[in-house]
Every structure is written in C-alpha cells, then in structure tokens.
Amino acid sequence: MLMKKLFIGTLLFVSAFNVFAQNKNITISGNVVEEATMQAIEQATVQLYSLPDSAFVGGAATLSQGAFTLPKVQAGRYALKVSYIGFQTKIIPIRLSNSRLNHNVGTVSLLSDAIMLSEAVVTAEAPPVTIKADTVEYNASAYRVPEGSMLEELVKKLPGAEVSDEGKITINGKEVKRVMVDGKEFFSDDPTVSMKNLPVEIVEKIKAYDRKSDMARITGIDDGNEETVLDLTVKKGMKRGWIGNFIAGYGNKERYEAGGMMSRFQDDATFSILGSANNTNNRGSSEFGDSGQGLGGGGGGNGFGMGTGVTTARSLGMNFAKETKKLQIGGNIQYGYSDNDVQRKSVTETFLGEQSSFENSNNSSRRKRNDVRADFRLEWRPDTMTTLIFRPNGNYSTTDVINESDMRTFGNEYQPVNKKGSNSISKSDNYSFNGRLQLFRKLNNEGRNLFVGGNFGYSDGDTKSDSHSETNFYKDGNEDTAIEYDRHTNRTNDSRNWDVSVAYTEPVFKNHFLQTRYEFSHRKRLSQSLVSDPDSMMANGYVESLSSRVENFYDTHTAEVSLRGIHPIAMYNIGIGANPQSSLSKTSIGPNSNKQLPEQNVVNISPNAMVRFNFSKQHTLVFRYRGRSEAPNIEDLQDVIDQTDPLNIRYGNPNLKPSFTNNMMMFYNKFVPDVMRSYVFNLFYTNTINSVANQMRYDVTTGKRIYDRVNVNGNWNANGFFSFNTPLKNKKFTLMSGTNVAYSDAVSYTSVGNMDAQLSTTHNLRAG
Structure with missing residues (x-):
C-alpha cells in the first residue's frame, strides 16, 4: 500500500492510524539534503518504524530547508526511513531514551538513484531521454517531483511537455489523446483520469509516440488516423500485488480535496478502481460531453464561455484489461458530477475600422452536471491470419444551468448605445451509443490482406429552457425604445449514422504494395427548436419566425488508392x-x-x-x-x-x-x-x-x-x-x-x- 500526502493551505492530513503507548514525550528532528550538492530537499518522506516488529509509528514531509519534526513517541528502538523520488532510500537505526527528550538525527544526505544497466556489472544513471525510431522515452527517475505526486506533476517536468489549465496535454508540439499503461488502454480516451490519479511512484518510464489506428497497425495501410499517446511502463516491483493511495486535505474557505485508488498491475492484466471529491477545480476525470463529444476536464469550464469559476466535482471509475494468447478484452465505466459556479465582470473593446465599440458586462452562471460513460473493447485472434475487433461505447448526461447577465454597449465617444438584462434556466438530457466492428484477414505472408468493417452511431439530446430578456436602446444619450420578452424553448437534436468499408492490399513488385479502400457512409441529423412567446402570434403553439425544424441527409462514397514502398533506409507512401x-x-x-x-x-x-x-x-x-x-x-x-x-x-x-x-x-x-x-x-x-x-x-x-x-x-x-x-x-x-x-x-x-x-x-x- 502506497501512502500519499497532500498539502492544502497549511494543514497536513496523514492517512495512517496507529495505537501508541503512554508517555509519548520524545521528539525526533533533522534535515534532509542531496549528498552531491548539499542542497536541501523539500517534500522528502520521513517515516518512523518500531523495532523489531517494523510497525509504522509516524511520519512527516520535509519543509523548507529540508527540515522535519516527527510526532512525539515513547522510548525504544526504531528505524528512521528517508526517501525521495530520484534518490536512494536511507534507513537509520536509532535508540531513544527518556533522558534525551529532543533527539536530533542531524543532516541526512541522500545519494542520487542509480539504475543497473547490465547484469549488476556496470551501473550508471539512466539518460533522462532516449529515442528509438518514432518513440521518445523518458526515464521517470530523472525528474524530481514531491513525494506523493500524481502523474500530472511528472509530465509537466518532461522536456517538450505542456499541461494547460484545462488539462490539455501536448508533447513535442502534438496533443496527447490517450494515456496507456504497459501498452493497454487506461480509461479509454480520457487522459485526465491517469494524470490526476496515477501516482508517480509506480512509473518507471514514459513513452511518447504516435499510435496508429487498428487498420494501420494490423494491415499496414496508413489511413492517417493516428493519435499521440503516452505509454507508462510500471515498475516490476509494483506488479507483485495490490497497490493503492489515498489523499485528503482541508484548507481555508472550506476548500477540501480527497481521492483514492486501488490497482493491480500484471503483465497480462490490469484492474483499477478510483474515486475523488473536491471543490478546488481539480476534476479527476473529463466531462464526457453532450452526445459523447468530450468537453475536456480540469478547468471547470461551463460550456458557455464563462471562464473557470469554482467547481465542486466528484468522480468514480473502474478500468480493467486482460490479455491471453488469442484474446484481449478491456473496458471501463465512469461516473462524474460537477457543480460549477462562475461570477465574471468584463470590459471589451471591438475595433470597427476607424471606430470602436465598448462593452461592459456582468455575468453569473450556475451549472450542475452528471455524466455516466461505459466503454468496452475486444480483440480476438482465432489464428495467426485473422483478427476481429469490436468496440462499443455509450454515455448519458444531464445538465441544469442558471444564467444571469447585464450588458451595456457604448459607442466611439463612449455614448450609451444599448443595455440588456437577461436571465435563463435550462435542463438538458443527452445520450448516445456507438460501435465499431472490424475484421482483418491476411491472405498470405507476402503482404496480401483484406479488411471489412462497419460503424454505427446514435445520439439524442433534449433541452428545455425559459428565458427573460429586456433590451433598451438609446438615442442622443437618452432611452428611446425597448424590447422585452419571455420565451420558452424546446430544442431536440437527433443524429443517426452508419458506414461500411472494405480495403485490400496487394504486393505488386519487390518491396511495393498497392492499397485500395472503399467506404460508404450515411448520416441523418434532425435539429429542431420550438420557441414560444406569449406576446407573439403562435398559430401552432410556437413562433414561426424564431423556430426551426431541419432534417439533413448525407451520403458519402470514399474511394482511395495508394502505393507504398519499403526499403532499408527509406519508406514512402503516396x-x-x-x-x-x-x-x-x-x-x-x-x-x-x-x-x-x-x-x-x-x-x-x-x-x-x-x-x-x-x-x-x-x-x-x-x-x-x-x-x-x-x-x-x-x-x-x-x-x-x-x-x-x-x-x-x-x-x-x-x-x-x-x-x-x-x-x-x-x-x-x-x-x-x-x-x-x-x-x-x-x-x-x-x-x-x-x-x-x-x-x-x-x-x-x-x-x-x-x-x-x-x-x-x-x-x-x-x-x-x-x-x-x-x-x-x-x-x-x-x-x-x-x-x-x-x-x-x-x-x-x-x-x-x-x-x-x-x-x-x-x-x-x-x-x-
């Protein structure tokens, strides 16, 4: 069990419980530094174990200048354990007696960690970055992060990596779409789950590469559908049983944060359960979005351009993967809740040629959302020539929003032009279900293969809203006319699509392959908005000029042909x-x-x-x-x-x-x-x-x-x-x-x- 700590404000909560004897009156203190530079190490973990039973007694994290002070203990024999990412752990035996109530162990120096490079013969520090073909590999131990940190803190330190406030990850200029663990998908296409919940201590290496689509990976046909991924290599020692972590903290202004994870990582299987709750804008998973279109996590954005605000979030998820010689299965299910409260004031200037328009606005928004999502994947190889892949997924979300705004517009000389006050309340329900079925067949060992596949998708959304608006127009600095309305709007969006495709690859001459593909897709979309206004003519129960009902139909044929050449030094595709x-x-x-x-x-x-x-x-x-x-x-x-x-x-x-x-x-x-x-x-x-x-x-x-x-x-x-x-x-x-x-x-x-x-x-x- 890995124990983690999290600071919020000045309060430290340590998730450990121990039974102590009476007369705990001895204090242990000291400092922790790097041996090579004698620089202080902050956030190093200091733990005390009793001897001979090795029971955990207490612990703390080093503060500024590397100083630490442990909770008071009774006299006896103990082992003091000091550890920090990227350094060798040091264990110091100590004996405490009642004749010395303040026991200072002095300066504890930690050696930089060393990694074995060849059968315990030669040791050296592993390079921080190595490159193998298109894969950039980072050695996790080369980057120092505070004890108890999650993956996000490590990724931020990688050269070429950026993590935005909204949780978007870019590596070497390319956006990361997925995080994998030992080559297996971890919570599908939601990298925020891994970034916020996986502890750094379990990671040995991070690989960054462009992962090709299932078709390109199996047939060699480059369909252009690749995504940049981070693939984590779990330390061997972390695959011997269950590992877990729990973090909790409380600070001023009633801010709190708590989260936990239990996982079991093996070479052929993984299983994880995680959950979190906080009101610090630290969402533990991305929102899954209306009709399955992800909105991104981490920032608490409300989807209406209102900014971050304060978000209370709760999440719960389960992920599994299992691999045998012929079968790979995996999937996950996630639940997320967010309550976003935003207050915003803004002043803007719009340049209109030689003139300008100025706008002052006050906006407030309260948005509550629930999301449920499930993904499943199956890859079956009945023989060495055949592969079948099936990937279904579905999600459901509900959203309640209350908005209020006040806006004033001024002209080039800052004379009033209009003012508008509005408020609205809305409730949305959205769900979708999608699936993909693919069959790959190698026809020989020379590169001839056949692909047949299909996709389907269905989504439905319904939003009901009530709004009030009053707009006043000015003339010569005085109010002139006004427009006021109360409206009820019922919006419906319905989308259905399916497609079938076939691809064939034929070796045409030495080291060259001709690739062909055909696809037919059909898509139907309904968009309906019925607006009712008691002050307008409504022959059918809605205002015709403000309402709409549009059905769109799309039929698309795709025919592709390409030539691929493979040589020892160069490979090309046109x-x-x-x-x-x-x-x-x-x-x-x-x-x-x-x-x-x-x-x-x-x-x-x-x-x-x-x-x-x-x-x-x-x-x-x-x-x-x-x-x-x-x-x-x-x-x-x-x-x-x-x-x-x-x-x-x-x-x-x-x-x-x-x-x-x-x-x-x-x-x-x-x-x-x-x-x-x-x-x-x-x-x-x-x-x-x-x-x-x-x-x-x-x-x-x-x-x-x-x-x-x-x-x-x-x-x-x-x-x-x-x-x-x-x-x-x-x-x-x-x-x-x-x-x-x-x-x-x-x-x-x-x-x-x-x-x-x-x-x-x-x-x-x-x-x-």
Missing part, C-alpha cells in the same frame, strides 16, 4: 482519395421553410504523401502531407440561421464554395547513445483555401450585429518545436531545453453602417 457526397436539407418549420435548398452534390479530393528516412533505429526523419477538400456545412447554406437574439442576428450563405486544407508536417528525432544526447525537431503548417468565416455588419445607432457566412482566404498557422537534452561532463547534471514557437493569421470582414466591408487579419505569435 495516394489520392475521391469523396463524392450528396446532401439534402428539408426545412419544415421556420423562416427557411419556403426556401428549400436543392440537393447538393460535390466531389472532395484528398491527396496524401509520406516519406520516412530511417538512418538508424535512433535517427529518423519524416515528412508528411495531407490535403482535404470539404463541402460547406449544410446549416451554413441556410438563408437564416438564428434570429432569436435581436442584438445578434446570424444568416447563412447558399453560395458558399467548398474549402481545401493543406497540412504539412516534419518530424526529426536523433539520439546519440555514447553521450546520451537527444534532439527532437517538429514542424507543422496548415492553411485553408476558401475557409468559412463570419462577416459582421455593425449598426452604430443600435449596437446590433448581423453575421453572414462568407468564404475567406489567408487563414494559416505554423508551429515549430525543438528539444535538446545532454548530460554535462560529470554526468550528475543534465541540460534539458525545449522551445516552442507558434504563429497564425485569422481573417474576417467587418462593415460599419453602410460602409463596405473591411478585411481584418488577426496575427497571433506565441513563443516559450
């Missing part, structure tokens, strides 16, 4: 795909009901290319290009999108053109074993031709904004990352550096009054 798509929109309620769009038929083209140079197992260079054309979203083609808010009217554009996106990437990795030096250099570039953006028309007299969807050019972004790691000559210190630079341009149009629309470009530069 291909092209065609995606004929037909879409139809049927509007039966709302302002667009008399303006039916014709059926849209487009052909999207998707070229791709990749070349990889393997100079050695620890020296690689990869170039990758993907192009994708995409038809406009069918909702953006509607004449009227939303006019429920009199200050923000949104229109579509039936003349939108398809967009085309270019993605280019370069990855360079090199590791020099002799000097344990590593280099990582990644580049990313994306630009979109005919991307869809908003063109805003601003009325200076009322402050009303009208948004039209238009095609724009000039949107692009570039991102570069460089990491360098090398030990110094004495091998006791390592120089680690990581640099990230990102630049982007975002284009939009703005017009004021009757003026022509002006092009504006937002430049964004970030470096760190």
Whole structure:
C-alpha cells in the first residue's frame, strides 16, 4: 500500500492510524539534503518504524530547508526511513531514551538513484531521454517531483511537455489523446483520469509516440488516423500485488480535496478502481460531453464561455484489461458530477475600422452536471491470419444551468448605445451509443490482406429552457425604445449514422504494395427548436419566425488508392482519395421553410504523401502531407440561421464554395547513445483555401450585429518545436531545453453602417 500526502493551505492530513503507548514525550528532528550538492530537499518522506516488529509509528514531509519534526513517541528502538523520488532510500537505526527528550538525527544526505544497466556489472544513471525510431522515452527517475505526486506533476517536468489549465496535454508540439499503461488502454480516451490519479511512484518510464489506428497497425495501410499517446511502463516491483493511495486535505474557505485508488498491475492484466471529491477545480476525470463529444476536464469550464469559476466535482471509475494468447478484452465505466459556479465582470473593446465599440458586462452562471460513460473493447485472434475487433461505447448526461447577465454597449465617444438584462434556466438530457466492428484477414505472408468493417452511431439530446430578456436602446444619450420578452424553448437534436468499408492490399513488385479502400457512409441529423412567446402570434403553439425544424441527409462514397514502398533506409507512401457526397436539407418549420435548398452534390479530393528516412533505429526523419477538400456545412447554406437574439442576428450563405486544407508536417528525432544526447525537431503548417468565416455588419445607432457566412482566404498557422537534452561532463547534471514557437493569421470582414466591408487579419505569435 502506497501512502500519499497532500498539502492544502497549511494543514497536513496523514492517512495512517496507529495505537501508541503512554508517555509519548520524545521528539525526533533533522534535515534532509542531496549528498552531491548539499542542497536541501523539500517534500522528502520521513517515516518512523518500531523495532523489531517494523510497525509504522509516524511520519512527516520535509519543509523548507529540508527540515522535519516527527510526532512525539515513547522510548525504544526504531528505524528512521528517508526517501525521495530520484534518490536512494536511507534507513537509520536509532535508540531513544527518556533522558534525551529532543533527539536530533542531524543532516541526512541522500545519494542520487542509480539504475543497473547490465547484469549488476556496470551501473550508471539512466539518460533522462532516449529515442528509438518514432518513440521518445523518458526515464521517470530523472525528474524530481514531491513525494506523493500524481502523474500530472511528472509530465509537466518532461522536456517538450505542456499541461494547460484545462488539462490539455501536448508533447513535442502534438496533443496527447490517450494515456496507456504497459501498452493497454487506461480509461479509454480520457487522459485526465491517469494524470490526476496515477501516482508517480509506480512509473518507471514514459513513452511518447504516435499510435496508429487498428487498420494501420494490423494491415499496414496508413489511413492517417493516428493519435499521440503516452505509454507508462510500471515498475516490476509494483506488479507483485495490490497497490493503492489515498489523499485528503482541508484548507481555508472550506476548500477540501480527497481521492483514492486501488490497482493491480500484471503483465497480462490490469484492474483499477478510483474515486475523488473536491471543490478546488481539480476534476479527476473529463466531462464526457453532450452526445459523447468530450468537453475536456480540469478547468471547470461551463460550456458557455464563462471562464473557470469554482467547481465542486466528484468522480468514480473502474478500468480493467486482460490479455491471453488469442484474446484481449478491456473496458471501463465512469461516473462524474460537477457543480460549477462562475461570477465574471468584463470590459471589451471591438475595433470597427476607424471606430470602436465598448462593452461592459456582468455575468453569473450556475451549472450542475452528471455524466455516466461505459466503454468496452475486444480483440480476438482465432489464428495467426485473422483478427476481429469490436468496440462499443455509450454515455448519458444531464445538465441544469442558471444564467444571469447585464450588458451595456457604448459607442466611439463612449455614448450609451444599448443595455440588456437577461436571465435563463435550462435542463438538458443527452445520450448516445456507438460501435465499431472490424475484421482483418491476411491472405498470405507476402503482404496480401483484406479488411471489412462497419460503424454505427446514435445520439439524442433534449433541452428545455425559459428565458427573460429586456433590451433598451438609446438615442442622443437618452432611452428611446425597448424590447422585452419571455420565451420558452424546446430544442431536440437527433443524429443517426452508419458506414461500411472494405480495403485490400496487394504486393505488386519487390518491396511495393498497392492499397485500395472503399467506404460508404450515411448520416441523418434532425435539429429542431420550438420557441414560444406569449406576446407573439403562435398559430401552432410556437413562433414561426424564431423556430426551426431541419432534417439533413448525407451520403458519402470514399474511394482511395495508394502505393507504398519499403526499403532499408527509406519508406514512402503516396495516394489520392475521391469523396463524392450528396446532401439534402428539408426545412419544415421556420423562416427557411419556403426556401428549400436543392440537393447538393460535390466531389472532395484528398491527396496524401509520406516519406520516412530511417538512418538508424535512433535517427529518423519524416515528412508528411495531407490535403482535404470539404463541402460547406449544410446549416451554413441556410438563408437564416438564428434570429432569436435581436442584438445578434446570424444568416447563412447558399453560395458558399467548398474549402481545401493543406497540412504539412516534419518530424526529426536523433539520439546519440555514447553521450546520451537527444534532439527532437517538429514542424507543422496548415492553411485553408476558401475557409468559412463570419462577416459582421455593425449598426452604430443600435449596437446590433448581423453575421453572414462568407468564404475567406489567408487563414494559416505554423508551429515549430525543438528539444535538446545532454548530460554535462560529470554526468550528475543534465541540460534539458525545449522551445516552442507558434504563429497564425485569422481573417474576417467587418462593415460599419453602410460602409463596405473591411478585411481584418488577426496575427497571433506565441513563443516559450
């Protein structure tokens, strides 16, 4: 059982219970330092055990300057254990007597940890970073974190790694989508669970690599569906039984935090149960999102652009995985609860050519949410030539939201333009169920194989809301007109989709393979919003001009062909795909009901290319290009999108053109074993031709904004990352550096009054 500690404020709660004899009047104190530098070690663990039974008596963590003082004990024989991540544990026998009530053990120095590199013959400190092909491997013991830390604290110290306040993880410029344990999935695609609940003490290594899809992994067909993962290697000593940890803390302003985990890690199986509760914005799992679309965890965001606020969260989860020679099964079930309270004041200025618009707003939001999610996966290999994979998942969520806001808009000379007060209350229920079935068959040992697969998905959401709004407009500094309404809105979203696909790979000549794939997908989506207003005409029980009911149908064919070549030093893949798509929109309620769009038929083209140079197992260079054309979203083609808010009217554009996106990437990795030096250099570039953006028309007299969807050019972004790691000559210190630079341009149009629309470009530069 691993025991952890957590500080909140100035109060330390230690989860241990012991029975002490009378006359506990002897105090033990001392200091803990690094032996090599004599620098103090904070947060080292100091534990006292009685002899000869080795029963735990008490413990503490070192404070500033490495000082510690243990709870008072009785006279007798004891063993003092001092430990810290990255250092060798030291055990000191001591004898206490009543003649000396203050026992100072002096300065305890800890040696840097050493790892055996070859059969107990030669020992050396393992390099902090090694590179093997496309995998960057981090040695956990090379990075010091406080005793009792969770995985998140270790990841933050890895060169090239960043963890945002919202819990988003990036490594070497790429976002991490999944955390695995010994190659097995751990709580599916929710890395927040691992980051917040797995203790650092169990981790030996962390591997970062791009995990290919099931199809690419089994057939070798590069379908472009890869994700960056962190794969944890559990220490051998942690696989001998059950391990667990419990943390708890309480601080001022009634802040509290508690959590625990019990796990059993084996080479062929894992099982974990975990739970947490806190009101410190430290959510132990991500929210699963409406209809299964994840919202991300850690920050307590409420989904309405309100900011973080204060979040009370509770979570409970179970994960399992089992592997045999022919069968791999696994899955998890999670429950999450969050109560988010946000108060926000903001002052904004919007630049409108030679003029500006100013806005002062006060907003408050209270949001309560419950989520339940279950995932299951099965991979069956009845023989060496056949693999069957089945992955179903489902989730359900309920959300209650109360919003209040007060907003005032001022013109260029800070004269009042309008003011708006509003409040609303809503309740949402969402559920979804999805599944994937895939069959892979190798037809020979020369690279010929066949794939057949299918996916299905269903989601349904219902939201009922009541809102009140009062908007006042000014003229010459005085209130002129007012708009007030009370509305009830019933929104329904229903989505159903399925697809079938087949792929075939044929060796065509030496070291070359021809890969073909065909897929047909069908998707149906219903979006309905019925708005009732007692002050308006409601012949059918709702306001026709504010309501809508739209059914969208999509049928897509995908045909792809590619040629793959494999050579000792280089591997390349070049291909092209065609995606004929037909879409139809049927509007039966709302302002667009008399303006039916014709059926849209487009052909999207998707070229791709990749070349990889393997100079050695620890020296690689990869170039990758993907192009994708995409038809406009069918909702953006509607004449009227939303006019429920009199200050923000949104229109579509039936003349939108398809967009085309270019993605280019370069990855360079090199590791020099002799000097344990590593280099990582990644580049990313994306630009979109005919991307869809908003063109805003601003009325200076009322402050009303009208948004039209238009095609724009000039949107692009570039991102570069460089990491360098090398030990110094004495091998006791390592120089680690990581640099990230990102630049982007975002284009939009703005017009004021009757003026022509002006092009504006937002430049964004970030470096760190």
